[in-house]
Amino acid sequence: MKKYKTIVFDLDGTLLNSLEDLCDSTNAALNKMGYPLRSIEEIRSFVGNGVWKLIERAVPNGTTKEETERCFTFFEAHYEKNKENKTRPYEGIIELLQELKKRGYRTAVISNKYHEAVGTLTGHYFSGLFNAYLGETEGIPKKPAPDGVRRILELLHCQPFSAIMVGDSDVDILTAKNADLRSVGVTWGYRTRELLKQVGADYIIDEPKELLNLLDEGL
Structure with missing residues (x-):
C-alpha cells in the first residue's frame, strides 16, 4: 500500500x-x-x-x-x-505526470500566479494529468501560508500525512512545512540547491524521474 x-x-x-x-x-x-x-x-x-x-x-x-x-x-x-509564447514543460515532466497517473496517485498544482492563468496553463500543457489546481484566490493567503495546500487537500479528501509537496523554491519548502507536508525540492527551477538545503527541504532531486524513485523507496 x-x-x-x-x-x-x-x-x-x-x-x-x-x-x-x-x-x-x-x-x-x-x-x-x-x-x-x-x-x-x-x-x-x-x-x-x-x-x-x-x-x-x-x-x-x-x-x-x-x-x-x-x-x-x-x-x-x-x-x-x-504567456504561452516561450513557456514549456521541463524535460521529463510530462512523462513523470503520466506515470504518476498510471500508478494511481492524485496530483494537484498550487501556485501564487493568479488562478485563471494557472487554469489556462495547466489545461494547455497538462490536460487530463491533474486532479485539482489552485492559484491566487481572494480570501486564501498565498504561499508560504498553508491555506491553499489545505484547500487542495480538502478537495482531494486527503490528509497531510499522505501527501507531499514538490517545488523549486524556498517559498514551496516553507509552504510544505507550514502545511505539515514532506517536501521535495527540485534543482532544475529558479532557485539553487544551496537555498533548498538552507530552508530545510526533506529531499532534493535533480531530474523528474527521481521523484518516482523516492516514492518507490517510501521517502
Missing part, C-alpha cells in the same frame, strides 16, 4: 519553465512606464511570491503604489496574451 497518495506541485520553475515569458511581459510593462528594463537573471530572483510581488520588485526603488499598480495592469494585459 502506498505511503503517499497525493503529490502537490508548484507550477513555475517546477513543472513549467515560464521565465522568458514572465521576463518579456515584465519588460514590456516597464518599457510602457518608461522604466529601466530587467535582465532575465533579475526576473529569476523576483519570482516566487506572485506576479504583484514580481512587478513590485521590478519597478525602480521609490515608485509609488499608484505607478506600481499601473505597471502591474500593463503586465497583466501583456502576459494574458503572451
